[in-house]
Amino acid sequence: MAAPEVPAPDIRIGIKLRHARLVRGLRMSDVARRVGCSESLISKLEHDKAKPSFVMLHKLVVALETNVAYLFADADDSAGPVARAGERPVITTDPLRNAHGIRLERLIPYAEGHLLQANIHIIDPGSGSDGEIEHDGEEVGYILEGALELTIGGQIHSLSAGDSFAFRSELKHGYRNPGDRMTRVLWVNTPPTF
Structure with missing residues (x-):
């Protein structure tokens, strides 16, 4: 029997994407080139105007030297x-x-x-x-x-x-x-x- 599923909150990851980029001294164009997308998409992601696909999310965390759990971590996580x-x-x-x-x-x-x-x-x-x-x-x-x-x-x-x-x-x-x-x-x- 499947365990009950916790509803997923509307977590905004844009600020963490931007923070990870700035900490590494990267411009939006640097990240866009590394992941193979437009600078406009990076801007939309950082401003929570778009959500990345599963593969794009993985490319982003590799380019920013972080991981998906960090992006979605909540202060309430135990x-x-x-x-x-x-x-x-x-x-x-x-x-x-x-x-x-x-x-x-x-x-x-x-x-x-x-x-x-x-x-x-x-x-x-x-x-x-x-x-x-x-x-x-x-x-x-x-x-x-x-x-x-x-x-x-x-x-x-x-x-x-x-x-x-x-x-x-x-x-x-x-x-x-x-x-x-x-x-x-x-x-x-x-x-x-x-």
Whole structure:
């Protein structure tokens, strides 16, 4: 049985994107060039006038040398050793897509110094990562429910509940839910990227 889902608040990440850019001494044009988008889009993201896709979000955190958890961390996030079902933060990149898309239920609250990052990826039917990403580290996952089409290094793997995977994150990877019901994946990676 799926744990109850915490509604995702309308978290504004623009100020944190801008802060990370300024701390690194980058101009909007520098970030735009690094992630392959327009300077106008960077401006819209920093002013919370647009929300990045899953892949764009990953490109941004790599370019800004941070991680997704930092962008979505809330002052109320607890770094305690226990996170109760139904009380864990859920990251979504677009409030308009709360009913469709990908949400990340954080199992480890954001805090400096963690070596691992663990989330439950909640993927609606037909949704996916919207492209492939690559970064340093390793990943392991376990399909809790539903189906997952996982692409690793150009090879497509069809997975279902009970299946697991492990791979080096330097290989281009992406995923999608090919099924007609929600997919939930326990996903752990090191170092923390999301």
